[in-house]
Amino acid sequence: QVQLVQSGAEVKKPGASVKVSCKLSGHTLSETPIHWVRQAPGKGLEWMGGFHPEQNEMIFEPKFQDRVTMTEDTSTDTAYMDLSRLTPDDTAVYYCATPSADFWSGYPRWGRGTRVSVSS
Amino acid sequence: QSVLTQPPSVSGAPGQRVTISCTGSSSNIGAAYEVQWYQQVPGTAPKLLIYGNHRRPSGVPDRFSGSQSGTSASLAITGLQTDDEADYFCQSYDNRLSGYVVFGGGTKLTVL
Numbered sequence: 001q002v003q004l005v006q007s008g009a010e011v012k013k014p015g016a017s018v019k020v021s022c023k024l025s026g027h028t029l030s031e032t033p034i035h036w037v038r039q040a041p042g043k044g045l046e047w048m049g050g051f052h053p054e055q056n057e058m059i060f061e062p063k064f065q066d067r068v069t070m071t072e073d074t075s076t077d078t079a080y081m082d083l084s085r086l087t088p089d090d091t092a093v094y095y096c097a098t099p100s101a102d103f104w105s106g107y108p109r110w111g112r113g114t115r116v117s118v119s120s
Numbered sequence: 121q122s123v124l125t126q127p128p129s130v131s132g133a134p135g136q137r138v139t140i141s142c143t144g145s146s147s148n149i150g151a152a153y154e155v156q157w158y159q160q161v162p163g164t165a166p167k168l169l170i171y172g173n174h175r176r177p178s179g180v181p182d183r184f185s186g187s188q189s190g191t192s193a194s195l196a197i198t199g200l201q202t203d204d205e206a207d208y209f210c211q212s213y214d215n216r217l218s219g220y221v222v223f224g225g226g227t228k229l230t231v232l
Contacts, residue, residue: 047221105172106156110165
């Protein structure tokens with residue numbers, strides 16, 4: 001049974017960075033890419049990026065490309081999403097999710113989300 | 121502004137049938153990228169409801185069905201139940217940015 005366990009809520013000031021973790025169990029990161037999706041309060045889902053196995057590289061939504069870093073620690077099967085230069089518009093719940101085995105059939109598994117609040 | 125367009129809300133009485141549309145373009149749904157649908161109860165993570173346009177993961181009731189035609193897709197829910205009240209999101213891929221994931225803005229289903 002694949003499970004994704006995310007780190008706890010964060011409160012940050014504008015201009016700071018936040019690092020959210022997502023620990024995978026039931027599979028290894030080498031078998032299972034991790035993607036990140038966020039949801040601002042009362043808003044829809046917004047894909048941020050993740051590992052694309054066919055391209056063998058991280059791919060990002062362009063609006064985040066210069067602010068986000070996604071890394072993986074295969075020794076602990078933990079993925080990390082680091083978002084810098086935070087603004088209040090980054091206040092959201094950040095989810096990690098695993099793409100389907102063929103990559104092209106959506107996200108069957110999700111973490112419970114990490115709430116990030118950005119306020120001065 | 122989401123790449124895929126959904127109606128903000130739909131409603132129906134228990135037992136009725138409702139449909140939720142998802143309109144894209146020639147660079148996503150119209151480019152033969154398949155559509156997924158997710159159900160999200162407020163305060164919880166999204167749950168995959170339909171994948172590959174019309175396929176249901178194990179455990180999803182057959183009251184939920186998906187279809188796709190041209191640049192659009194639809195989710196139909198028959199025999200509405202109060203538990204179906206949730207937000208529903210469509211998702212696909214876009215070849216303007218190869219392999220990129222796109223979502224609809226979401227539709228709030230109210231069971232009257």
